[in-house]
Amino acid sequence: MIKFPALTANAIRQDNPDGTMTQKTLAERFDELELEYQEVISTTYTAFSEFSGKNKEYVDSPKYKTWIARAKKLITDSYGKDSDFYTGFVEAESGFYASNHEILTKQLKPAFDAAKADLVYSIPAISNALANINDGLELIINILNKFPAFCRQLKKRHDGRPTIEISDEYDVQDLVHSLLVLHFDDVRAEEASPSYAGSSSRQDFLLKKEKIVIEVKKTRKTLSAGKIGEELIIDMARYCAHPDCDTLVCFVYDPDGWVNNPKGVISDLERGDTEGKTRVVIAQF
Incomplete structure (x- = not known):
């Protein structure tokens, strides 16, 4: 599992100065876990317990463990690992x-419910602690979402003058790098990532202060949605070993529309990270 410090960038997505979006987002995440809890409970079955010598009710183990991991992540984002709520959970x-x-039903759920109930009283303090970090992440997301518009504008040169041709992934990396240095002081390109499964790779950009890694990809005929998804899953696993990565932003530039269902791909990848530390942006014309 990826281990991250408490109160990290994408724990709360804050759009409004008064923090209203922050409260809504955390509350929505608690509500989502309520629904996932019901899904776990729906897997209940009866089996014989060797320890007690009688039949007991059980739930699906993988779903149970996933729910616990996501609940821990949410409580950490909401209150921090030093909080009584996290310790109690x-x-x-x-x-x-x-x-x-x-x-699950007699111990974890009551602890989860207590954390959820106290959320409304804790939002202002959490919002203030995360404001600066979160602003940086949301700025990056905004830049990447508008990348196609930026590319279109580059082509509109005065008097038909030559412009930059964006033909491959390296061209995309160069442009993203240029945009990042306008807003961030310490943007490190091509940082070596730790070894994973016997090999190492190179990440595209590391924002040292913000502890954000940005992975850039450009689709092509031989690198469509399925292949992109496979590569990003490997990247997500790699960065769990990187000491400077609190948040991984996966940027996929898809000018030719090779990804037929971008929302579905984004949802699958982000939900696949049980720690909730991955943001995916697929930008199309």
């Missing part, structure tokens, strides 16, 4: 003779 995982159904 972690302690609620224990239960040597209890089934996972018992732990």
Whole structure:
């Protein structure tokens, strides 16, 4: 699992100075986990327990573990790992003779509910702590979403003068780099990422202060949605070992529309990161 410090950039997406978007976003994330909790409960089945010597109720183990990981992440983003809410939730995982159904319903869910109930009182403090970091991430997302418009404008040269041709991934990287240095002081290009599965790779950009890694890709006929998704999943796993990566932004420039369902790809990739630290932008004309 990717381990990140508390109160990191994409924990809260704050659009308004008064923090109203912040409160809505965290509340929505708690509501989403409520729905996921019901999905986990729907997998309940009965099996014999060797420890207790009787039948007990259980839930699907992978779904159970995923829900716990996402709940921990949300509580960390909301209150920090030093908070009583986080400590209480972690302690609620224990239960040597209890089934996972018992732990989930009698221990974890009450701890989760307590954290959710107190959210409304904690939003202002969290908003202030995250404002500067979050502004940087949202600025990056805005730049990348508007990248196609930037490219179109480059072609509108006075008197038909020559312009930059964006033919491959390196061209996209050069332009993204130029845009980033307008807004950030320490943009490091082509930083070597740690070894993963016996190999190492090079990330495109590291924003050292913000602890944000930006991975840039450009689609082509031989690199469409399926292949892009596979590569990004590998990238997401790689960066879990990078000490300077709190947030991974995956930028896919798709000017020719090779990705037929960008929203679906984005949703699948972001949900695939149970720590919630990946943001995906697919920019098309």
